[in-house]
Amino acid sequence: MPERIVIGSRGSELALCQSELIASGLRALEPGTRVDIQVIRTSGDKITDVPLAQIGGKGLFTKEIEEALLAGDIDLAVHSMKDLPTELPEGLCIGAVPKRESPCDVLVSAGNLTLEQLPPGARVGTSSLRRTAQLRAYRSDLEILPLRGNVTTRLRKVSEGSVDAAILAAAGLSRLGLSDRVSQEIPVTLMLPAPAQGALAIEARVDDTKILRLLAPLDDPETRSAVAAERIFLAAMEGGCQVPLGALASRSGEQLVLDACVCSLDGARVLRCRTAGRHDRPEEAGNQAAVELRNLGASALLESLR
16 A cells, blocks of 8 residues: 555635545555645635636536646545536546435524525525525525635624525535534425535546555445436536536435436426436436436426526
8 A cells, every 4th residue: 555645635624624534534444554635726716706607617626636636646536526527537537435424405594593484585695506496496585695605604604694594515514513503404305405415526546556445445335326326417417507406316225216306597497306227227317317307398498597
């Protein structure tokens, strides 16, 4: 095994926390190996005053890290899987997908109110088109305001009264030890999460057999299969930050069940479906969901967003 492993990571508190989780796992597997974390600033980190959907492009939070990985400056990279484009650069692969945290969205609000309890006109912060569309479908009377920044910044804006509430990922709050700030875990029947939300991806070079061997024990096959189905659906719908869609897969016996949706920006139309396929063939459920939603009118809906 290598004497030293360098992990590439974004510099946010959450990204460093996630990278440290993987570093601790690697140190436990190879006690004699030094594991360091190298912070790499990405394009998405540099642009903080514009909603991601307006920026466009893929790999806003991964491109610079992947370039460092290909150049050999780092040995592996830890990403929030939902930030990782469905097509990886040639020469790179997902070496491990650890066990997933909760994939759900949560509400953090002043007064610890739930979505149902928020008064008409309450200001809810989120820059996610997916969250915005599904929230509008449920509570069109709420005012939705753009909200970017790291987890701490968004929580502070709720505390300071810049917004009355904010929607965040449950996994991020959990990893940072901030689950006590959650006012409500939003049911997936109301708000489907982003594909691969709550999951981490450990990216490595395809020819680095030593690192890939070391990463193997960190891989959770059930999580890998579920997020694969969600990301296959995402790729089939040609989705990204500009497309309000959600997906969540889970194992049921020998089957993988996938719930998926595509929404109009105003929330007036929310197309949903449930598909299933063999758990070891995630492409079955993922591709079928894309077919079913296109049959329901998703193609025209997506075209109107472009």
